[in-house]
Amino acid sequence: MIHHNALAKKSPACGGLIVRARGTNGRKVGSLTRRQLERYDRQIMLPEVGVAGQLRLAQARVLVAGLGGLGSPVCTYLAAAGVGRLRIVDGDRVQTSNLNRQVLHQDADLGVTKVESAMAKLSRLNPEMEIEPVHVPIDETSVGDLVSGCDVLVDALDNRRTRLVLNAAAVRASLPLVHGAVQGFEGRVMTILPGLSACLACMDRGGRETTSFPVIGTVPAVMGSIQACEVLKCLLGVGDLLAGRLLAYDGLAQTFTEFKVTRNPACPCCAEPGGGST
Amino acid sequence: MSVQIHLHRTHRVHAGGLETVEVEGRTVGECLEDLARRHPGMRDALFDKHGKLSRNVEIWLNLESTYPDELARPTKDGDLLHVTVMLTGG
Numbered sequence: 001m002i003h004h005n006a007l008a009k010k011s012p013a014c015g016g017l018i019v020r021a022r023g024t025n026g027r028k029v030g031s032l033t034r035r036q037l038e039r040y041d042r043q044i045m046l047p048e049v050g051v052a053g054q055l056r057l058a059q060a061r062v063l064v065a066g067l068g069g070l071g072s073p074v075c076t077y078l079a080a081a082g083v084g085r086l087r088i089v090d091g092d093r094v095q096t097s098n099l100n101r102q103v104l105h106q107d108a109d110l111g112v113t114k115v116e117s118a119m120a121k122l123s124r125l126n127p128e129m130e131i132e133p134v135h136v137p138i139d140e141t142s143v144g145d146l147v148s149g150c151d152v153l154v155d156a157l158d159n160r161r162t163r164l165v166l167n168a169a170a171v172r173a174s175l176p177l178v179h180g181a182v183q184g185f186e187g188r189v190m191t192i193l194p195g196l197s198a199c200l201a202c203m204d205r206g207g208r209e210t211t212s213f214p215v216i217g218t219v220p221a222v223m224g225s226i227q228a229c230e231v232l233k234c235l236l237g238v239g240d241l242l243a244g245r246l247l248a249y250d251g252l253a254q255t256f257t258e259f260k261v262t263r264n265p266a267c268p269c270c271a272e273p274g275g276g277s278t
Numbered sequence: 279m280s281v282q283i284h285l286h287r288t289h290r291v292h293a294g295g296l297e298t299v300e301v302e303g304r305t306v307g308e309c310l311e312d313l314a315r316r317h318p319g320m321r322d323a324l325f326d327k328h329g330k331l332s333r334n335v336e337i338w339l340n341l342e343s344t345y346p347d348e349l350a351r352p353t354k355d356g357d358l359l360h361v362t363v364m365l366t367g368g
Contacts, residue, residue, distance in 0.1 A: 066368050068368050069367070069368060070368045071368070155368075156368050157368050158366065158367055159366055159368075160364070160366050181365040181366060181368060182365060182367045182368060183363075183365040183366065184288075186287075186365060188365055198343075202345075203343060203345055205333045205334070205335075205345060205364065206333045207333040207334035207366070208333060208334060209366065210366055213367040215367050220367075220368070246343075248362065250287070257360070258341065259338050259342065259360070259362075260341060260342040260343065261342075261343045262342070262343060264346060266346065
């Protein structure tokens, strides 16, 4: 357990100030350089972050599944916030029709894999961050390795089937999953804490898939930013997560509505033996 | 037994553009049936050809999920139903 406790010392080797954070047991848990202190100054000032929180972000690994409309703002804000390692996964290449909303990708990236395109932008945004690009489709075969070693998973996918695969992996590995989805002027976000709150399968009615969907680019920008905020809160251990709370956004009315989602005792994914999952 | 139904934006065309409709019913199913009676176009929007709730429609009762067994959920005077549709895009 890390608490917000830091010691400032001069470090000649680094030519500047290094701030070290210590855990509740008094052991050093890491340090930030002068440059990092400056870069993240506006969030380190927050009592919810501090030096210890910033170190926690730096030591985290987050999986972002999908580098489209949602994945673009999610990755951008996690990189800007100083999350240490991003595992970015997408099996697609950049197409012209992506560019109205997928702001990590640009005209010059057409035909390039989305992971390559995203990695180039994110590396420029934050060169200190470690990026693990994975250009594979997410399926039952690949998902176990993809989630391994991660602290939080992000569902920025564009289809129900793959979402359920990622959801099942999150439940199996007991990893928080931040779900997002968009269509038209609408979007939604919900955080899944396996064993504690409803998972995606708890509310899945088996709806039909659509291969292409209409969407205005600002909606995934809004929802992806909320997803990134959920990830940061997860990693920092602060605030109230959207666990069991589906936050629905209507961009035409400019309203947010919160729906309560309870665990389904008969959930095919997360129900516990005997049906005691509520 | 008066219940308000907040319609999804894509369904309002079937209800004369109304955002909310007042219906009568002792269960969610009865309320939706009354809605379809008043606005026949809503039947195809909400139900499949077998009369089951369409798989991409979600029903919320007083801002809480009704899944599973949505149609059997009891309603009372003053309740609010929301109809939403599943979103899949990203």
